[in-house]
Amino acid sequence: MADGGAIARDMTLRQAVTAAGQALRAAGIDDAVLDAGLLLAHVIDGDRLTLIRDPGRRLDDAQSRKFAELIAARAARKPVSRLLGRREFWSLDFSISGAVLDPRPDSETAVAAALEQLPRVEGAYRIADFGTGSGCLLLALLAERPRAWGLGLDISFAAVQLAKRNAQDLELSGRAHFMVGDWGRAMLGGFDLIVANPPYIRSTDLAGLAPEVRCHDPRQALDGGADGLAAYRALAPDLKRMLKPRGRAILECGRDQAADLVKILQTEGLRVGGFHADLSGVARCLRVAVA
Numbered sequence: 001m002a003d004g005g006a007i008a009r010d011m012t013l014r015q016a017v018t019a020a021g022q023a024l025r026a027a028g029i030d031d032a033v034l035d036a037g038l039l040l041a042h043v044i045d046g047d048r049l050t051l052i053r054d055p056g057r058r059l060d061d062a063q064s065r066k067f068a069e070l071i072a073a074r075a076a077r078k079p080v081s082r083l084l085g086r087r088e089f090w091s092l093d094f095s096i097s098g099a100v101l102d103p104r105p106d107s108e109t110a111v112a113a114a115l116e117q118l119p120r121v122e123g124a125y126r127i128a129d130f131g132t133g134s135g136c137l138l139l140a141l142l143a144e145r146p147r148a149w150g151l152g153l154d155i156s157f158a159a160v161q162l163a164k165r166n167a168q169d170l171e172l173s174g175r176a177h178f179m180v181g182d183w184g185r186a187m188l189g190g191f192d193l194i195v196a197n198p199p200y201i202r203s204t205d206l207a208g209l210a211p212e213v214r215c216h217d218p219r220q221a222l223d224g225g226a227d228g229l230a231a232y233r234a235l236a237p238d239l240k241r242m243l244k245p246r247g248r249a250i251l252e253c254g255r256d257q258a259a260d261l262v263k264i265l266q267t268e269g270l271r272v273g274g275f276h277a278d279l280s281g282v283a284r285c286l287r288v289a290v291a
């Protein structure tokens with residue numbers, strides 16, 4: 001069933017989603033029916049409610065073929081977001097590609113933590129996002145702070161191109177600028193807020209990641225070196241220079257890395273003001289100030 005062969009011509013929407021759900025479950029996909037529904041909605045008209053409102057509607061030949069292809073790819077562990085080329089983050093719609101990390105709901109904790117540091121909705125804040133990827137962190141912040149200005153930086157040219165496109169699609173390109181670079185080395189500074197979600201997986205842990213991550217997120221978005229902390233060591237020495245005297249940084253980290261990250265930051269003369277936990281209660285972000 002993992003080849004999408006469960007999908008036959010002329011099936012109703014209900015039959016198609018049931019058959020696809022069974023096929024995905026057989027392939028070990030946890031959210032089999034949900035994923036089948038999202039992919040079927042994409043094939044018909046993009047609206048998942050159509051599956052509820054009109055379950056007896058029949059797929060035409062082209063739709064059946066397309067749906068079977070998508071189900072086969074999902075059974076082979078390609079994430080739904082990669083199949084759709086889209087991901088919702090902070091209730092905004094982002095394009096994604098093979099050049100960028102698929103934005104994670106956990107990273108919305110970083111957005112919430114950053115907004116606490118930008119208390120005035122109308123504040124003309126200057127924000128930097130290091131390792132911007134799809135641009136999701138910076139663009140979510142700019143969407144919430146209509147007079148703020150932001151710079152997203154990434155080592156990947158393709159990521160920067162995609163982030164620019166997302167800024168345009170979200171009508172934020174007038175306030176969002178992007179550049180290719182290696183962490184903070186070429187940057188002067190003057191930022192009220194720096195946000196960063198660097199790669200933080202230990203190199204030796206990469207092989208054990210789920211295929212959805214290992215085979216589809218770019219390695220340079222994941223690989224944090226031997227102890228997972230290489231990117232923080234590279235970025236930390238520039239933070240103090242780049243922040244305004246009362247500026248703050250919000251750094252996302254892995255579930256067991258907060259204590260080691262505090263040491264790295266303190267060595268650079270920075271003060272860690274607190275942690276922000278994600279929905280599972282894991283310390284996910286550190287709040288950093290110029291000491």
Ligand SMILES: C[S@@+](CC[C@H](N)C(=O)[O-])C[C@H]1O[C@@H](n2cnc3c(N)ncnc32)[C@H](O)[C@@H]1O
Pocket residue numbers: 100101102103104107130131132133134135136137153154155156159181182183197198199200220221222
């Ligand atoms: C974990 S991803 C985060 C992407 C995005 N900010 C998000 O939260 O979804 C880390 C990003 O850091 C970028 N990166 C890796 N090494 C870098 C470097 N030396 N300088 C700048 N960016 C780098 C990667 O290309 C990747 O886009």
